[in-house]
Amino acid sequence: MNYDRPGLLDRLAAEYVFGTMTGPVRRRFERLRLTVPSAEAAAVAWESRSAGLALAVPPAMPSPGLWNAIDWSTGGAGAETVAKPGAWWTWIAPVAGLVFGVVATVGVVRMLPSAAVPVDEIVQARGTLPASYVGILTDASGAAVAIASSTRHGRTMSLKVLKPIEAPPGKLLQLWALPKDGEPFPLGVVPREGKAAFEMADTSERLLAGVPRLAVSVESAPVGPGSTPDGFILTGHCVKLW
Amino acid sequence: MAAPQDLADLIARVALGDRQAFRRLYDATAPSLLGVALRILRDRGRAEDVIQEAFVGVWHRAGSYRAAASAPMTWLTAVVRNRALDALRSDARHDVDPLVDDEDETMDVEDDRPDPLGLLTQAADTLAIRACLETIDGSQRQCLALAYYHGLTHAEMAAHLGSPIGSVKGWLRRGLEKLRRCLERAK
Numbered sequence: 001m002n003y004d005r006p007g008l009l010d011r012l013a014a015e016y017v018f019g020t021m022t023g024p025v026r027r028r029f030e031r032l033r034l035t036v037p038s039a040e041a042a043a044v045a046w047e048s049r050s051a052g053l054a055l056a057v058p059p060a061m062p063s064p065g066l067w068n069a070i071d072w073s074t075g076g077a078g079a080e081t082v083a084k085p086g087a088w089w090t091w092i093a094p095v096a097g098l099v100f101g102v103v104a105t106v107g108v109v110r111m112l113p114s115a116a117v118p119v120d121e122i123v124q125a126r127g128t129l130p131a132s133y134v135g136i137l138t139d140a141s142g143a144a145v146a147i148a149s150s151t152r153h154g155r156t157m158s159l160k161v162l163k164p165i166e167a168p169p170g171k172l173l174q175l176w177a178l179p180k181d182g183e184p185f186p187l188g189v190v191p192r193e194g195k196a197a198f199e200m201a202d203t204s205e206r207l208l209a210g211v212p213r214l215a216v217s218v219e220s221a222p223v224g225p226g227s228t229p230d231g232f233i234l235t236g237h238c239v240k241l242w
Numbered sequence: 243m244a245a246p247q248d249l250a251d252l253i254a255r256v257a258l259g260d261r262q263a264f265r266r267l268y269d270a271t272a273p274s275l276l277g278v279a280l281r282i283l284r285d286r287g288r289a290e291d292v293i294q295e296a297f298v299g300v301w302h303r304a305g306s307y308r309a310a311a312s313a314p315m316t317w318l319t320a321v322v323r324n325r326a327l328d329a330l331r332s333d334a335r336h337d338v339d340p341l342v343d344d345e346d347e348t349m350d351v352e353d354d355r356p357d358p359l360g361l362l363t364q365a366a367d368t369l370a371i372r373a374c375l376e377t378i379d380g381s382q383r384q385c386l387a388l389a390y391y392h393g394l395t396h397a398e399m400a401a402h403l404g405s406p407i408g409s410v411k412g413w414l415r416r417g418l419e420k421l422r423r424c425l426e427r428a429k
Contacts, residue, residue, distance in 0.1 A: 014418045019323065019393035023331035044311050049425045051316040053390050056365035059273035060280050066290050067268055073294065074301040076261055178287060213287055235287060
């Protein structure tokens with residue numbers, strides 16, 4: 001494409017900044033920004049011009065754990081944590097920032113094939129079909145902390161905790177499904193270490209087909225349908241693998 | 243919201259590895275930035291993932307911020323918007339194409355976000371360019387708002403508005419030209 005055409009780069013920059021480009025076109029323009037100074041200048045000009053439009057967007061308070069996750073990911077190790085004493089997540093700081101995992105499950109499976117193997121082992125040991133739905137709950141550094149897996153038409157959710165999850169005495173770790181549309185719903189209880197399994201209310205195909213993410217919260221007792229989680233200490237993507 | 247100079251100073255200190263400045267920058271800007279990401283992605287978990295990635299990026303690349311080129315909030319908003327749009331497109335790539343799968347469903351997906359046109363009008367009021375915005379044709383304004391606040395592609399806008407994609411492209415292009423003049427007046 002001849003980017004010297006008058007006005008072309010400016011038009012592309014406007015569409016890039018306003019967000020109408022599809023993924024591949026966005027990536028092409030991003031490469032252009034890096035290599036053609038006038039493309040970068042046009043994009044920055046549109047970013048500046050349009051910045052005022054964001055003023056009308058209502059702010060949203062981040063979850064308390066978000067800063068911890070950022071702090072951990074940047075090597076802060078919770079040093080700057082400003083938790084008020086007694087806040088629910090103060091005790092979580094020593095747990096290596098087990099909050100809001102960011103690595104996509106598929107990425108983890110690809111990067112850590114050894115982490116995916118145990119899932120297979122679990123189900124093979126149980127004499128069932130290979131896992132169909134798999135959720136990998138990661139910590140802020142991207143390391144897998146726990147794996148949840150279930151056969152597509154089965155009701156058994158198998159869990160394997162890869163590194164012990166710390167929680168206050170008397171509390172339990174509750175696994176939640178976070179549907180694409182709708183409120184989180186509880187699935188069952190996650191062990192602090194080792195392996196476990198629980199029966200779900202329905203088959204994973206029916207429960208998890210519209211669930212892109214799983215999460216774990218700390219609760220005083222197992223929660224029933226209709227409950228709402230207080231806050232999550234682990235999250236991860238849930239994908240249908242086989 | 244902190245003053246731009248304060249934010250620029252914080253970013254400069256973050257570039258030197260000052261964690262306290264990083265925390266202050268986060269406190270001052272994360273709610274606004276999360277609002278922007280949430281508007282585009284609609285899902286709090288994904289929006290917070292985007293904010294996390296954006297701030298981790300800011301920590302590592304604060305040194306690349308050029309105060310002369312962009313105001314601090316402009317830079318941060320652009321970082322977050324670009325990551326949110328990338329996440330939105332990445333999701334779309336994995337979804338069944340809703341336009342092919344079920345045309346009606348695309349229109350019917352429940353959207354609890356406030357009307358984007360209302361946000362555009364509100365922004366114009368804040369920037370004192372309301373009169374100028376109102377000289378822009380209604381369809382063009384609608385396209386600008388759907389693009390900026392919800393990150394819709396041309397095809398998604400066409401489906402949303404029930405109009406041919408060619409018309410949508412034309413509205414958007416003419417709308418952007420006019421909006422540019424309005425926004426430049428706001429400076």
